[in-house]
Amino acid sequence: MSPGCCAPSTTPPAPSSRGAPSGPSPAATRTARATRRPRAPTRATSPSCCGRTRPTRRCTRCSTRPATAPTGSPSRWRRSADWPRTDPDPRTAPEEAVPVTARPQNPDPSRPGSPESSTTEAPSKPKRGGSHGVRAARPLAADDRARLLAGAHHDPHALLGAHLVRGGVAFRVLRPYAQAVTVLAKGLRAELHDEGDGLFCGVLPLPEVPEYSLLIAYDDSEIEAEDPYRFLPALGDLDLHLIGEGRHEELWTALGARPMTHQGVPGTRFTVWAPNALGVRVTGDFCYWDGTAYPMRSLGSTGVWELFLPGVGDGALYKFDITRPDGSHTLRADPMARRTEVPPATASIVTESHHVWQDDLWMAARGDRPVHESPFSVYEVHLPSWRPRLTYHQLAEQLPAYVRDLGFTHVEFLPVAEHPFGGSWGYQVTGFYAPTARMGTPDDFRFLVDALHRAGIGVIVDWVPAHFPKDDWALAHFDGRTLYEHEDPARSEHPDWGTLEFDYGRKEVRNFLVANATYWCEEFHIDGLRVDAVASMLYLDYSREEGEWAPNEHGGRENLDAVAFLQEMNATVYRRCPGAITIAEESTAWDGVTRATHHVGPGGFGGLGFGLKWNMGWMHDSLGYAAHEPVHRKYHHHEMTFSMVYAYSENYVLPISHDEVVHGKRSLVSKMPGDWWQQRATHRAYLGFMWAHPGKQLLFMGQEFAQGAEWSETHGPDWWLLDPSYSAEPDHRGVRDLVRDLNTVYRDAPPLWQRDTDPAGFAWVAGDAAEDNVFAFLRHDASGAPLLAVSHFSPVVRHDYRLGVPDTVPAWAEVLNTDAARYGGGDIRNEDPLKPDSTPTHGQPVSIQLTLPPLATVWLRPV
Structure with missing residues (x-):
């Protein structure tokens, strides 16, 4: 064996001129040789290859192409100009099979999955009988032959297979490694002529094309196979x-x-x-x-x-x-x-699904639950690192139980579509229609979704139609020219991520993406798509300096093609998938992200049609406020109240996502100032404020138990913090218990979710108490029943703190207090129901006095 599969080969030695004494005469030997095609040599290839020795067109591991065969030797792919043609002229050949010498052996044609898998051992000298009546076919035109062998023919079915011709049926088969090809039909066995370069041809005196198969002889086997070129198109x-x-x-x-x-x-x-x-x-x-x-x-x-x-x-x-x-x-x-x-x-x-869904009840009821008027709290998960090295099946055994125990209504998976680089977290997709194989098969992923649905948990996946990587085996310049990407380099190159942007103006590309959105919802029963990087799609000047972009046809910076694509995608998903939801990660003030596509806004555009939008402004402002020392927070009070100025301009999700706990941003608890006790207390108070604020909630894994370290996709959350043998375990378990209770009370309290998109569902009680670092507001359900939320971001206890309340409520009782001892707090609480007195406060006719724990949020409801 040569040291590498691309080591140069040599021309096979010429046959010996010496004949055996008992053999045929030298003249007869020379005549026989003149009618045989010499054995094709091992291909000449580059010595820099990886070492595979299989005789293929290019090395399958290192992709090295073969070098040109030495002058005077036959190439396996096409005869060189100076190689003497020894095959007989088909126009003068007798109507019988031309003797064929051995060709390179098919490595293992009986391998499972091969279209030529019915293998029988051939005798040492294959029989050549049953070929009478076969006459040579008319040679292919030189151009057709060259294009066919080069893989550049647009209609190989016109050349290969069986075709009616004058005098019978012409058969033509392309099998580069075969010694002989025989046509098998009812009562017929006819060996075809070897035309060289793996082409086998012949004309049989038949009145019509029969049902037939092929018997293909290799060095040590014969395989009966169907001819792919006898079939009509399988696409309608x-x-x-x-x-x-x-x-x-x-x-x-x-x-x-x-x-x-x-x-x-x-x-x-x-x-x-x-x-x-x-x-x-x-x-x-x-x-x-x-x-x-x-x-x-x-x-x-x-x-x-x-x-x-x-x-x-x-x-x-x-x-x-x-x-x-x-x-x-x-x-x-x-x-x-x-x-x-x-x-x-x-x-x-190649794959087909065999999964039997068991979530019929979930899917039937999904369309009856309007997301905007339902509880919606999301646990964001990076599947490969949630518990590393688990398969989809193993995740199905653990994840649904964990999420259900914490009370979240949905999980959101970081992108699960196939991606080559794990460090991208799935945001550089190459296989838009395939769940990543890192954790199992597509049916295994279906099994996970099914298990979550049966546990009463919805499934959202991150979807990335904004860009794709430049890998030369994937979408980039797919067929040799720009295809999926925009033909203008200024439009196709993404300036931030080194990726390529889709050409949303090309109908086939738009179809590829719109169908992909519905594919995940229909084939995998996904309940929602969170669309990544929408802002980068909407603006032609996104991350581009002046002179690096060209305006649209109206002179604006809006990407009109992307707008049309997003509108079509959303309309299609909502029409085809009742109960599904689309969510935009959009970080600008684009008008109408969650407005219906047929409602034209002030900018002249219809809405984009999303169901929800991430509230990036709330996230940025509220985290900025919480990161300040308490003594300085009064100067940043507006950062917590400003969100209510625009809270009802869109349908919002309040995201504490993976993006906020990586790359030096620190985990949620580590963003908070002070000692460990103050950090945890502020963390708990912040979560209480977040769950009471208008909008839906999203929390990334690890933040539910106050993980101190940033997230890393290489090892995932620090689950050991919940190990009872760890001394600080009660601190982390307490935060997790709080998240569980937040979700429990939230789901049972319609004022917190029933009117999320209705301004009448919210009213400030104390929105201007900057000196006290206090925020108090009322939430109302559809019937007007209230819930009072009070957040206090100072590290002191405030006794007898007066707040105005409606006079329709006879008494108020705590339903949740983030300072409770079971959460790791100081357990400063309001034990007895709080009855209003007649002191007007905060524009209300009556008021209550309560004790505000330090760095805590308190929820109260009528009793």
């Missing part, structure tokens, strides 16, 4: 029309790898959109990553290429070998792949 005209229009809402059913039974034969339909390609071939482990034998056909003017491969099924690895416009080749993962290899491997995998 309606699918092609919708793809061409950019309106195929179930695009994943039309493109990609789809196992099916076609014309009575099981196999897989491969389809890919590559309009700029000269040709596309399917390659994979079923052909040892040499797609020479499997060129695809172009279907009309849609840019879609298709091939049905019989015998290829669930679990087969594949890619597309694309011939670029300049004639070079690129090996690409399927943009529509629904399953992938575990990174860093990059192949796509």
Whole structure:
């Protein structure tokens, strides 16, 4: 064995001129040699390859291409000009099979998943009988032959397979490694002529094309296989029309790898959109990553290429070998792949779902629960690091129970779509239709979602349609030209992340993304999509200096194509997936993010159509306030009250997300000033304020038990802090108990969620008590029933603190106090019901006096 698979090969030695005494005469020997094709040598390749010795077109590990074969030696891929042609002229050949010499051995054609998997051991000298009546087919035109062998033919089905011709049926088969190919039909066994370069041809005197299969002889085996080129297109005209229009809402059913039974034969339909390609071939482990034998056909003017491969099924690895416009080749993962290899491997995998859903009750009731008028508290999770090294199935055993115990209504997963770099947390996606294989299969992910639904927990996933990475095996310059990205480099290059932005103005790209949104909701029963980096999509000048961007057709900086895409995506999701919710991470003051798409706002645009929007302003201001020393907070009082100026301009989520606890920002508890006791107390008070504030809540993992360290995707939350053997365990357990009680009271208190989007559901009691660091407000449900929330951000106890209250409530009682002993506080509480007196305060006719614990939030409700 040579030291590397790309080590140069040598021309095989010429046959010996000496004949055996008992053999044929020298003249007869020379005549026989003149009609045989010499054995093809091992391909000439680069000595810098990784060391694989399989004779393929390019090395499958290091992607090294073969060097040119030495002059005078036959190339496996195409004869060099100076290689003497020894095959007989097909125009004068007798109507019988041409003797064939051995070709390079197929490494293991019986490998599972191969379209040629019915293997029988061949005898040491394969029989060549049953070929009478076969005459040579008319040679292919030189241009057709060259393009077919180069993988640059738009319609290989017109050349390969079986076709009616004058005098019979012409068969043409491309099998580069075969010694011989025989056509098998009812009562028929006919060996085809070897035309060189792996082409086998012949004309049989038949009145019509029969049902047939192929018997392919290799060095040590014979394989009976179906001919992929005898099948009609497996993609319908309606699918092609919708793809061409950019309106195929179930695009994943039309493109990609789809196992099916076609014309009575099981196999897989491969389809890919590559309009700029000269040709596309399917390659994979079923052909040892040499797609020479499997060129695809172009279907009309849609840019879609298709091939049905019989015998290829669930679990087969594949890619597309694309011939670029300049004639070079690129090996690409399927943009529509629904399953992938575990990174860093990059192949796509044929898959079909066998999961039986058990969440019928959840899905039936989901549309009956308007999110804006329901409890909605979210636990944000990075699945690979929540508890590292768990699979989807193992997560299904632990995560639902943990989240249900804490009382969250939903979980939100950081992106689960496949991504090559774990350090991106999933925000640089290459496999938009495939859950990451790091934790299991797509059905394993379905099992996790199913388990959460059966536990009464909704599932939201982060979705990233703003950009994609530049990996040369994925979407970037997919078919040799700009395709998914914008053709203008100033528009395609994302200035912050070194990625590429989608071309939202191209209908096929927009269709790819809109269908992807509904795919996650329909195929995986996802209840919501949190759309990442919306601001970067909306503005042409996002992170760009003057001169680095061009205005839109109206002279503005709005990306009109992105606006239209987001509107279409939201409208499609809400129409097709009742009860699903879309959430925008949008950090600017864009008008109408959560307004209906048909309602035109002051800026002349319809709303974007999202259901909810992250309130980045509230997050920034409130965290800034909490980070100040208590003595300085009175100068920043407005940072906690300003959010109510715009709280009802959109439908908001209050996010304490992963972005706020990494990269030097510190964890939530570590942002707070003071000693450990004050940090925990402020942490608890802040959470109490957050849960009472209008809007939905989101909390990232680890913050529910006051983890002191920043989050890292390499090891996840510090669960050891909850270990009873750790001395500070009561401190962290107390914060977790508070989060559990916040969710419990929140879900049972309609004033905290029923009128989140209605200004009548909120009223300040004390919004200007800056000297006291006090914030007090009322929340009302649909019937007008109130809940009083009071947050105190000073480290002192305030006794007999007077607050005005409505005169319709006879008494108030504490329902939650973040200073309770069970949470790790000082247990300063208001034990007895507080009855109003007739002292007017804060614009109310009556008032109550209560004790305010230090650095605490207190909730009171009528009794």
